[in-house]
Amino acid sequence: MKNFRKEILIAILIGFISVNATCQNKKGSVSDSDVKIEKKKTKKKKRKKVKLPKIDLSHWKVTLPVANEEGKPIEISPPEILNFADIEVAKPYMYIDSTKGAIVFHAMPTDSKTRNTKYTRSELREQMVPGDNNTNWTFADGAYMKGKLAMDASTRDSEGKYHRTIIMQIHGRLTNEQRDLIGEDDNNAPPILKIYWDKGKVRVKTKVLKNLNATDEELLHEDAWDNDEGFNFEEEVGFRKFTLEVKVSEGKMVIILNNNEYKVYESIHMKRWGIFENYFKAGNYFQSRDKGSFSKVRFYELEVSH
Template sequence: MKRFLKILLFLTGVIFISANAICQEKTSSVSESDVKVEIKKKKKKKKKKKKIKLPNIDLSHWKVTLPVTNEEGKPYEIEPPEIFDFAKNDIAKPYMYIDSTKGAIVFHAMPTNSKTRNTKYTRSELREQMEPGNNNVNWTFKQGAYMKGKIAMDASTKDSNGKYHRTIIMQIHGRLTNEQRDLIGEDDNNAPPILKIYWDKGKIRIKTKVLKNLNATVPEILHEDAWGNDEGFNFKEEVGFRKFTLEVKVSDGKMVIILNGNEFKVYENVHMRKWGVFENYFKAGNYFQSRDKGSFSKVRFYELEVSH
């Protein structure tokens, strides 16, 4: 009897150990399988391509000026329809290109020998053309205009004092009609910019023009030296390198600039009324304000729209 009990206990132990081993083997097998599945999932995620993002910008009514020269030694420009394929243009690639991870057009500018008339600075900047390919069709304050952009500073160098270099990101530029040009004896149609919007050390700064003699009339008022610079205005919010929105609204005798839909600067005075004599066009991009060696800035435009 005792012998029988010993054999029974022995067999029971063997069965228990075997069952336990089988259970451990199954558990181990399932665990390894789970791990393999997780590894495969992670690999698939890594292999999965990042989603391509494109900027919401219609270039149908813009030309671009780049900080390089053409064969004639003038700043290189691309007008519609060639500007639609700027991403394939080898000359444009370093200075105006699409960042598909951010969904923006990047405008890159630095000091070069490519300078437009009456300035020592260079630009990678869009110029509005109401009629594609034609600079002679523009708008007046009385006709009204609106521009909105979603922008971010991508990168900027610093000066010898450790301050970021500034750049102009939006403008309203004045323009003489052919008749006005001939009336005052000028050799081009250039008139002063009534609006310059700067990215200035992380803040948004506005500069506009004021008439030196409020009693001036045509033709005196048409001369560039009849206008001076105002003191400038800084919005309170510091945008830094974050994304922000700028709006510019123009109507008869009035100009309004809006930052992020929260802060407003309104110009409605005799200077704006007098400015109504000029034609105008919008500019947007990167008009870099430094000649320091090795300096540069890159500005991202996610959205840009214009209406009249």
């Protein structure tokens, strides 16, 4: 009898242990599932948010490296440019990278070239009055442009060196009266400033007078001006993000890289340039005709003031 009771107690004990173990396993199984669900939720939360560039395009038009039916480069002005992301012809050449919060300007050799150049561009042109090219500024008025940008991609030439592109400009413009005075058929004047991304460096080019004693009328002719020898900032920006500032005042122009390096132009050439009106340009003015070549420039921020 005692043995019988003992066997019953042992059986009850084994059953209790078995049930308890099963409950623990079930509990552990539910817990693992909960952890997986929580991990999925966490991953969703960690997904990158959509980023938008800090650029107001209401005072810019863009020139694209593709031609219209007349063979001229396609341009998109305000207010249409505000919806450039929905314009089919613009999509390959000017688009938003929402992972980096930038507008990408993509340019390559095509048959669509602007006047007086063999190169193509995906580049913004400042318009102080939206849709109008005839209202511009002088050095005496003062002007300021700041951009945060990076080279996104660039091909190499036959020597293995990266192709260069112009990322910012100050372009001169003749008034209608000046144009008529010298008998020109358009308002184009030389660019007083070109800033290049040049093999990972930032290079600056400006204009100098061939004859310091030239008359005001002679100054209006493009052949009165020559290119300077150029200037390279020491820092190599490569494909990293960097900041450029351009400050203009009467007789003076200052270029600033990453709030660290400065190049100041203050000379008779700057003073005499005051005869011209000007406008800013920014984007990708690609400097190669090599087959298959291209570059992409990202602009995160761009601001202008006068």
